[in-house]
Amino acid sequence: MSLHRTSVVAVALSDDDSRGFSASKDGTIMHWDVSSGKSDKYKWPSDDVLKSHGMKIREPRSKKHSRETLALAVSSDGRYLATGGVDRHVHIWDVRTREHLQAFTGHRHTVSSLCFRHGTSELYSGSFDRSVKVWNVEDKAFMQDSFGHHAEIISIDALRKERVLTVGRDRILLLTKVPEQSRSVYRAPASSLESCCFISDDEYLSGSDNGTVALWGMLRKKPVFLLKNLHTDIADGMTANGILENGDDHSYVNSCSASSWVSSVAVCRGSDLAASGAGNGFVHLLGVETGKTAIRPLFKLPLSGFVNSLAIAKSGKFLIAGVGQETRFGRWGCLKSAQNGVAIHPIRLS
Template identity: 60%
Template sequence: MKKARSRKSPLPEGARRSSKSSRSEDPFFVPDRKRRRKIDDDFIDSDDEEDEIGGTSHAEGEREGEEEEAAETADEKRLRVANAYLEKIRAITRRAAEEEEEEEEEEDGEREEKRDSLVAKILQQEQLEDSGRVRRLLASRVQEPKVFDEFHVVAKHRQSVTAVALADDDSKGFSASKDGTILHWDVVSGKGEKYSWPNKDILNLHGAKDPKNPSKKLSKHVLALAVSSDGRYLATGGLDRHVHLWDTRTREHIRAFPGHRGPVSCLTFRQGSSLLISGSFDRTIMLWDAEDRAFLQPLFGHQSEVLTIDCLRKERLLTVGRDRTMRLWKVPEESQLVFRAPTASLECCRFINNEEFLTGSDDGSIELWSVMRKKPTCIVKNAHAASAPQNQSDAKDNGSISNGDELENGHEISESHCSSAKSWVSSVTVCRGTDLAASGAGNGVVRLWAVENDANNIRWLYDLPLAGFVNSLVFARSGRFIVAGVGQEPRLGRWGRISSARNGVAVHSLALSEEGV
């Protein structure tokens, strides 16, 4: 496997570097100010605080809450968030214990001991799932969709949707389209709210820079968006070459980050932190701190446009570009692993866990990769052809599924590439911490897959009909529904068009059987 050192360049204005000594102390350290004080406050929502009794207005209550939070030290905030999370877990276990409580009454001490043991098991299981060492077997629980089950539109756009994202609690969703529209909508009710772009003066005040060529007008065409783990920040990027930061509570524009010399094509937040990563057509990747509104550092290596980026809780980035490579960036070590596509250019990528990845290609195939091998461990050719393989034996007979050994031995698995533009795999997604994956193209279906770890295999499950180019996909953390961003045109061009498709965001619920059934 090829290792390449990422070279450095002068930083833009306002950039700050950290010393190597501080980087070596903490493997999860991001070079900037003392960001180790940052903690995950997913379970604290300042908007839910009630006004004080006695006539205090809502605005005054918010100001007082902000003052108290500002006066709070990092250690106090860490303790408050940990206690709130622990109390939430205890409430869950308390309800479970009450439901399963036997008719005979137990002593209070024994009952409390049982609850504490259950809390410890839940916390340990969540920690193992977050680290990627344990995978929930969710694919086997997905039931076959019924005939009348279909995607229903929850948000409409005038032009093709380019990106969708979900908050960690699966209650709110975000979407963006080619006309620059950004929507914030409720998953259940579908009620949406629009983000309003500020005028040019405000954008310049927030850090945006005008193009050097006065005759060139930059479009607000949005290509990518991402939401932080705590749900406070929304980041967008597009043809104007800026990364824009929004406050999801007020839907107001906070900051514009200049620095990219090409369209911003992909964005993601590191899980559990305010680290924001952007990729661009200028072949660079840049790291930003959303909390401090600061630029951190650039990453170089791709020889063509960066198309997709993904990040989990570890400080590792996964990117694919038009140079037919996928790169795993190890930010603290300032190094990268290079994986080369066997045939066509890779279009999209997702982490399955810290050691495995899933990609989609413009020849219609999807690939399963491992950090231990430089070539895919499994390839599904023609993944979005007219008919999907029914089982593993049929797939191998038809030459549609292969593994890395066959490729290394020089055997062609399928000599024909997908000639139709509609079979181009434009998006893949994975339900975090599970073996359930999905892929989208323009052939009228979203396909569900099971990633079988023991066999290093990708097995087709079901098709979910959906007309249009599926430009973005995301699973709910619970795995009970999938969200698709659909358009009449592809995300990064206009080389195809499906007039019958509807531009918008569609949701499809997934029926899951009980565990152990």
């Protein structure tokens, strides 16, 4: 589904699997009907309206740059959409009317990740300023700050409990119990973590920049299982020399290059089905065997481009992927053959 002109960096699904949401680097935010594909675009309000919401308008070098969106999340009741990006603000939208409701100020750097606590209007935002902030969208109020990372936060997730899972450029996976402000610190073995998600309250999944997907348990400080080199294979028709086509000195491909970064992981809630995406031409479907503490590769879905975001339908019948020619943060690689957009893949479970 090609609704975006630039790389799609974030996707989400409504709780009933009927609507999808997507955001791209140029600030385009869409929601669309999963079955029909009919789409609606969110219109950014004028600077005057944003100022009335308490937002400080910084004049960037390029006006469009300030709208660059890098994260989105939809509340479980389907009423609110939250977006965040380069302008350092968390924007709240009404899903029914597509109107801009609020701009939360407070982060001192790019808002990189967002998630709602399930069953509530509580929103968690992660930022390059190394903080997680908690907001109440219903009351339009800031609730509290949480610190613990020593570098930029890249990915965030939450379930029903007041716990936040985050990964950052400091190679740390952090589980924060929000009310108590207590933290469990998990250190990744020799790689930078790019993505994370809850499997259950006690188990988590992460993706690394070396093509590894890791399974973590609450009681161990290192991964209980590592699925190594999952995204270091390259799809047919993609040559090692041609996969990254940017013109700078970093345009080499090996297992450590941008094509193998596991930039997205997702879980079908309440099941053992998971998925991971990178830039090597495949989305991997995985079986998480929690009793045996193992991850089993199930199937490879061919998909050209950097898979910057993934979401699996709660029914388990399909997944959506946000795909782009560029990586989510920056331009570490460029796949000119890829199409910017949202891919919907049906899943048949045996």
